[in-house]
Amino acid sequence: MKSTSILRIVTFSLIGLPLLFLTFKIAQSSDGMAEDTTSPTVFTLEWEGDVDVLEKAIYSYNAGVEIKQPTGAEPGTKQRLTIHLAPSPAHLVYNIDPGLAYRRTTLPYLTNYLKEGPLYPLSRTEGFVPDDGATMADVITSCFGMARDATPERLTAFSALLGEPMARTNEGLLRSAYFATLCRLAGIPAKVLGGIQPAPEGGTGILFWTEVRVGNFWIPFYPGTPLQNGMRKAGLVLGATPGEIRFLLATQEQIMWTARRPDHTEQMPSLLDAPKVAALTGLPLSKLMLLLMLPLAVLVVSIFKNIVGVKTFGIFLPALIALTLLETGFMAGVLLFTAMVMAVACVYRPLSYWGIQHNTKIALMLTIVVLSALIAVRLLAATDWVDAATPLFFPIVILTIVSERFAVKAEEENMKSALMLYGSTMMVTALVYLIISSESIQQFVLHHPESIITVAGIKLLLGRWTGIRITEYYRFYNLAK
Amino acid sequence: MKMIQILRTINRDVVGMNGRNIGLITPNNKRKNYKYADDKVLAKEILQTHGIPTPQTYAVISSMAEIERVWSELQHYSSLALKPARGSGGKGIMLLRNAGGRWHQGGKAISDEAIHMHIANMLFGIYSFGDSDTVLVEELIEPHPFYAEIYPGGLPDFRVITLQEKPVMAMLRMPTARSGGKANLHQGGLGIGINMDAGTLMQAYDGARYHDNHPDSQARIEGRDIPLWKEIHDLSIRTARHFPLSYLGIDLVMDRHHGPMVMEVNVRPGLAIQLANKRGLNNALRNLKKPVL
Numbered sequence: 001m002k003s004t005s006i007l008r009i010v011t012f013s014l015i016g017l018p019l020l021f022l023t024f025k026i027a028q029s030s031d032g033m034a035e036d037t038t039s040p041t042v043f044t045l046e047w048e049g050d051v052d053v054l055e056k057a058i059y060s061y062n063a064g065v066e067i068k069q070p071t072g073a074e075p076g077t078k079q080r081l082t083i084h085l086a087p088s089p090a091h092l093v094y095n096i097d098p099g100l101a102y103r104r105t106t107l108p109y110l111t112n113y114l115k116e117g118p119l120y121p122l123s124r125t126e127g128f129v130p131d132d133g134a135t136m137a138d139v140i141t142s143c144f145g146m147a148r149d150a151t152p153e154r155l156t157a158f159s160a161l162l163g164e165p166m167a168r169t170n171e172g173l174l175r176s177a178y179f180a181t182l183c184r185l186a187g188i189p190a191k192v193l194g195g196i197q198p199a200p201e202g203g204t205g206i207l208f209w210t211e212v213r214v215g216n217f218w219i220p221f222y223p224g225t226p227l228q229n230g231m232r233k234a235g236l237v238l239g240a241t242p243g244e245i246r247f248l249l250a251t252q253e254q255i256m257w258t259a260r261r262p263d264h265t266e267q268m269p270s271l272l273d274a275p276k277v278a279a280l281t282g283l284p285l286s287k288l289m290l291l292l293m294l295p296l297a298v299l300v301v302s303i304f305k306n307i308v309g310v311k312t313f314g315i316f317l318p319a320l321i322a323l324t325l326l327e328t329g330f331m332a333g334v335l336l337f338t339a340m341v342m343a344v345a346c347v348y349r350p351l352s353y354w355g356i357q358h359n360t361k362i363a364l365m366l367t368i369v370v371l372s373a374l375i376a377v378r379l380l381a382a383t384d385w386v387d388a389a390t391p392l393f394f395p396i397v398i399l400t401i402v403s404e405r406f407a408v409k410a411e412e413e414n415m416k417s418a419l420m421l422y423g424s425t426m427m428v429t430a431l432v433y434l435i436i437s438s439e440s441i442q443q444f445v446l447h448h449p450e451s452i453i454t455v456a457g458i459k460l461l462l463g464r465w466t467g468i469r470i471t472e473y474y475r476f477y478n479l480a481k
Numbered sequence: 482m483k484m485i486q487i488l489r490t491i492n493r494d495v496v497g498m499n500g501r502n503i504g505l506i507t508p509n510n511k512r513k514n515y516k517y518a519d520d521k522v523l524a525k526e527i528l529q530t531h532g533i534p535t536p537q538t539y540a541v542i543s544s545m546a547e548i549e550r551v552w553s554e555l556q557h558y559s560s561l562a563l564k565p566a567r568g569s570g571g572k573g574i575m576l577l578r579n580a581g582g583r584w585h586q587g588g589k590a591i592s593d594e595a596i597h598m599h600i601a602n603m604l605f606g607i608y609s610f611g612d613s614d615t616v617l618v619e620e621l622i623e624p625h626p627f628y629a630e631i632y633p634g635g636l637p638d639f640r641v642i643t644l645q646e647k648p649v650m651a652m653l654r655m656p657t658a659r660s661g662g663k664a665n666l667h668q669g670g671l672g673i674g675i676n677m678d679a680g681t682l683m684q685a686y687d688g689a690r691y692h693d694n695h696p697d698s699q700a701r702i703e704g705r706d707i708p709l710w711k712e713i714h715d716l717s718i719r720t721a722r723h724f725p726l727s728y729l730g731i732d733l734v735m736d737r738h739h740g741p742m743v744m745e746v747n748v749r750p751g752l753a754i755q756l757a758n759k760r761g762l763n764n765a766l767r768n769l770k771k772p773v774l
Contacts, residue, residue, distance in 0.1 A: 306498075306499055309498070355594075355595075355598040357601060357602070357605055358602055358605045358606070358607040359605055412572065463503075464503060465499055465503075466497075466499050466500040466503050466504045467492075467497070467499060467500070468491060468492055468495060468497040468499075468500070469497055469498060469499065472491070472495070472497040472498065473488055473491055473492075475756075476491050476495045476497075476755065476756065476761075477487060477491070478686070478689075478690065478691070478756065479491070479495065479755060479756050479759055479760070479761065480487045480488075480490040480491050480494070480495075480761075481487060
């Protein structure tokens with residue numbers, strides 16, 4: 001067989017096989033989904049501790065708690081399970097952008113959180129009608145107020161609407177469910193969650209709260225009566241990546257453990273499910289996501305380079321910068337990054353003028369990058385424009401390389417061509433960012449990591465493509481005129 | 482409609498960056514042989530072994546410790562060209578002339594320390610993608626009077642593209658006032674197409690439009706006979722024969738005293754030669770009756 005036909009087979013198998021597998025997964029999941037909607041808040045808990053406490057949790061939470069126990073375990077005995085240590089922040093602050101306009105969610109992957117359910121008796125609850133021009137913050141605040149200030153009579157009436165197996169006496173659960181129901185009626189995705197909390201006299205208690213979807217995040221709210229200063233003391237840590245949530249088990253020992261909150265994709269079989277990997281290894285899901293996004297980001301850059309013909313500082317830099325921007329936020333990140341690159345590039349000329357050797361010059365520039373990052377942190381701490389720690393998110397080596405390449409380009413050609421190249425690099429970065437910041441794509445890649453094999457296949461296809469780049473039509477236009 | 486016609490012509494005849502890399506370089510040049518072209522010292526060894534005229538090498542500097550000693554041995558020459566052995570696109574080249582016991586670069590006196598610093602930078606690989614490099618010191622070419630008839634200034638050179646030992650396309654690169662002595666197209670130099678059968682110059686391209694006369698001197702370019710074209714043509718075939726690389730861009734200069742000489746060979750010759758010749762490489766290759774792409 002000719003080597004080109006082998007290559008063709010390899011290419012199309014790489015592209016095709018994950019797609020085939022995906023079709024299989026989707027076919028599987030449509031069966032599982034129907035059952036799943038009846039228990040949308042199923043937890044899988046792994047537990048080390050007294051089984052009695054867990055039984056209490058099962059009783060309070062009632063529906064849909066499934067506990068994986070080593071077989072043959074006796075009630076009242078200690079169970080060995082994995083526990084991960086992680087630092088816990090003192091408190092968490094979240095603000096809803098007051099400019100965020102209110103609208104009903106239409107995103108398909110969130111519609112599960114708008115449905116009727118045992119905890120969410122939408123059809124029998126009177127909802128809240130938002131005014132014209134109300135903001136997201138207004139609507140959520142109104143719903144929250146209704147749930148937090150609901151009279152005991154109102155709560156009892158609501159409790160009667162809940163599905164039969166639900167605990168009806170836990171006030172926290174009732175208020176959380178009421179709040180979530182009101183949010184769902186208003187078209188805002190919401191869900192009730194439960195956790196285990198240290199009680200003031202020792203031992204543990206059960207805590208319920210509501211998470212409301214705002215923008216790309218699930219924001220926790222606690223409409224119940226504060227238990228030991230509520231959530232703050234409980235030390236709940238927000239899993240910024242959906243599918244991951246952490247509970248603080250005991251404040252004294254500072255032991256954190258991670259429970260995975262399955263979503264509808266739980267039912268899908270998968271070769272490599274990133275959330276599963278995260279739960280097993282204790283790796284942060286957000287880091288796994290960055291890892292899985294990298295091949296896709298580089299593919300986008302190579303499409304721009306090989307098909308469009310845009311010139312950039314290397315193939316990895318736009319992809320790496322875009323991944324960094326996921327953590328810093330786009331506008332603040334781009335402006336700060338550019339400011340730092342320009343500031344550091346300015347140092348190149350005097351160093352070159354004084355005849356500093358090239359290697360030493362790079363090493364010096366790295367030091368200057370570190371210094372300027374610290375200065376930027378100090379300056380930003382005095383403003384409330386962005387998080388002061390933003391400059392520290394930029395990988396120092398990437399900043400140094402971009403500054404150096406920029407300065408060399410400016411010296412070898414001129415400032416205009418250096419700025420042009422920087423501009424086109426940032427343009428490609430912005431487009432890569434646009435793609436990798438899409439939550440649908442993030443979720444897709446997290447749950448179907450094998451899709452990066454398709455990405456590899458497309459790269460192979462791209463690598464054999466001999467066509468004219470779009471910018472080359474412009475370059476050679478005079479030739480054929 | 483006309484525009485679609487133009488785009489279709491480009492698509493059919495022109496070799497773009499992807500076409501060059503995958504269709505021409507990969508199948509014809511083995512990566513392990515790149516070094517014979519990329520390293521000017523190795524390339525000159527091959528050229529000298531086979532008696533192909535090339536500028537004389539005065540010295541090769543390969544470490545910092547040698548700089549002072551080699552430099553002192555070079556003082557009796559009246560002119561020198563210093564080049565990073567693995568530099569590309571003419572980067573880092575330093576042309577020096579000795580006048581009254583002092584070295585001058587571009588008419589301005591330059592100190593020995595500045596020259597040493599430049600050599601050290603070349604050794605550090607600043608012009609060679611960060612790898613450490615060696616420095617080649619060779620004779621400075623005196624341009625043939627033919628060039629001055631068109632435009633006096635800088636050093637014009639010929640570029641011949643060969644595929645499997647056959648010249649496919651050629652151009653003459655000539656400086657302009659705007660390019661400041663450099664002959665590179667993207668620095669404002671002229672690329673002049675060559676009619677290889679007739680040995681005459683064709684239109685000149687400056688990166689934006691075509692000219693029949695040199696834009697600075699107004700001397701006629703189009704139709705001018707190239708002296709010693711036959712030698713240049715044969716020299717490129719001989720060069721191609723002795724390199725283990727089948728797709729080459731050969732750079733030749735014409736010295737006032739020694740005639741055509743091979744300056745260097747390139748494994749990744751640029752694509753602008755198509756603009757200079759107003760013709761796509763695919764079109765030229767089809768005429769060679771050797772379909773490659």
